[in-house]
Amino acid sequence: MNVFLAVLWKDxxxxxxxxxxxxxxxxxxxxxxxxxxxxxxxxxxxxMETTAPGLLWIAYVFASILGFNRxxxxxxxNDALSGIALLPTDRGWVFLGKATxxxxxxxxxxxxxxxxxxxxxxxxxxxxxxxxALVVLLGSLGLCSVGTLFAAVAVRTRxxxxxxxxxxxPLLIPVLLGAVRATSSLLATGELDFAxxxxxxxxxxxxxxxSFIGFDYVLDE
Amino acid sequence: xRAPAIAASNLEKxxxxxVALRGIDFAIPDGTSLAVVGPNGAGKSTLLRLIAGLxxxxxxxxxxxxxDSHRRATRGRIGYIGHATLLYPALxxxxxxxxxxxxxxxxxxxxxxxxxxxxxxxxxVADRAAGGFSRGMAQRLAIARGLVHDPNxxxxxxxxxxxxxxxxxxxxxxxxxxxxxxxxxxLVSHDVRFxxxxxxxxxxxxxxxxAQAFFDAAPDASELEHAYLAAGEARQ
Numbered sequence: 001m002n003v004f005l006a007v008l009w010k011d012x013x014x015x016x017x018x019x020x021x022x023x024x025x026x027x028x029x030x031x032x033x034x035x036x037x038x039x040x041x042x043x044x045x046x047x048m049e050t051t052a053p054g055l056l057w058i059a060y061v062f063a064s065i066l067g068f069n070r071x072x073x074x075x076x077x078n079d080a081l082s083g084i085a086l087l088p089t090d091r092g093w094v095f096l097g098k099a100t101x102x103x104x105x106x107x108x109x110x111x112x113x114x115x116x117x118x119x120x121x122x123x124x125x126x127x128x129x130x131x132x133a134l135v136v137l138l139g140s141l142g143l144c145s146v147g148t149l150f151a152a153v154a155v156r157t158r159x160x161x162x163x164x165x166x167x168x169x170p171l172l173i174p175v176l177l178g179a180v181r182a183t184s185s186l187l188a189t190g191e192l193d194f195a196x197x198x199x200x201x202x203x204x205x206x207x208x209x210x211s212f213i214g215f216d217y218v219l220d221e
Numbered sequence: 222x223r224a225p226a227i228a229a230s231n232l233e234k235x236x237x238x239x240v241a242l243r244g245i246d247f248a249i250p251d252g253t254s255l256a257v258v259g260p261n262g263a264g265k266s267t268l269l270r271l272i273a274g275l276x277x278x279x280x281x282x283x284x285x286x287x288x289d290s291h292r293r294a295t296r297g298r299i300g301y302i303g304h305a306t307l308l309y310p311a312l313x314x315x316x317x318x319x320x321x322x323x324x325x326x327x328x329x330x331x332x333x334x335x336x337x338x339x340x341x342x343x344x345x346v347a348d349r350a351a352g353g354f355s356r357g358m359a360q361r362l363a364i365a366r367g368l369v370h371d372p373n374x375x376x377x378x379x380x381x382x383x384x385x386x387x388x389x390x391x392x393x394x395x396x397x398x399x400x401x402x403x404x405x406x407x408l409v410s411h412d413v414r415f416x417x418x419x420x421x422x423x424x425x426x427x428x429x430x431x432a433q434a435f436f437d438a439a440p441d442a443s444e445l446e447h448a449y450l451a452a453g454e455a456r457q
Contacts, residue, residue, distance in 0.1 A: 009323075010309065013311075013312065014312065078310070079306075082270075083321070087296065088296040088325070089324070220275075220277055221276035
């Protein structure tokens, strides 16, 4: 638990000082939203309820990949990753600390992007803000579990920027299915799709457990 | 009978097809300073990282105080000071040490950080970001970080890299202090004369094997240098 809190504190403090990760993620997601806005046929508002959830989650996933890569590249500087691997603790706590920091930073970016997305595509997100926040939180939990684990794997490879999406995207299919379906249902009816939420809960639980246990081996050379 | 501080038995490490270390056997008692020398690519850093528990052996065993080097509890007895500092540049010197102390579960991280900063003469710059430190200052902070949990085995991997003469002299005194404290030291260095000066035992690695070992008596500088040069020539 000490390690979890220490890693979380260190990652958030580092990000607060540099703000490079959040700014990069935010700018990238904004670009994605702008590109979608201008590339959709028939204007931004045509059939938006059906396409918006997919577009929103594409922006979130791409932003998160950028963030996960940066979260571990800072550990390579001065070989700080070895310092973490040396700790006499279950390395799963390191994973939880880094994944939670990723979740907080991603959550901050997601909130701003959702607001801009709602404005640009003329979607009424405010009335469904609370259930949408729950769906985004559950989807992001899965994203951050898989992303943090595979960012630690990819960071020691030669092509880590390419390797991370190749490793994590196939595994994110159940998370994305659940997240997009739940978001679609919220936008179309204002109601939560409980089957989709269940899918999210189950995928999150599986990925969290596997990542917690697997992180011990990931940090080995 | 007390278990050796470090004992390697038929130790082997491969990276894919490449063999980094093979047939490594040695045992040193508590309080020994072991120098590991050898030409580039001999396997010195790999051996150190195996002892630290950062890598798992492909074959053989490596024990620290009678326990597998890879066990969690064993990692807590080891301090690692490398040519890379393990520091976070965005954090201040004090924050870097508080982070390490928290990770090791020390009861009062801030007090421990302050004590170490005072020991290393870094108290006046405690609130400066580590990223702005000179190489010498960063290395002193790295030493404090490596000793934050008061380890009884300290691993030093080319710790003089990039240090100027004054910083190197100060660091030499620090290593001698660690020896007087009775810590077991493993020093990887290209500086054979310095290694001979601080070591009670030495091994010369060549091509992943022990080419020559000096365990019975403190190694003589010229003898160690001769063995080192012979290993280097054999490589060419």
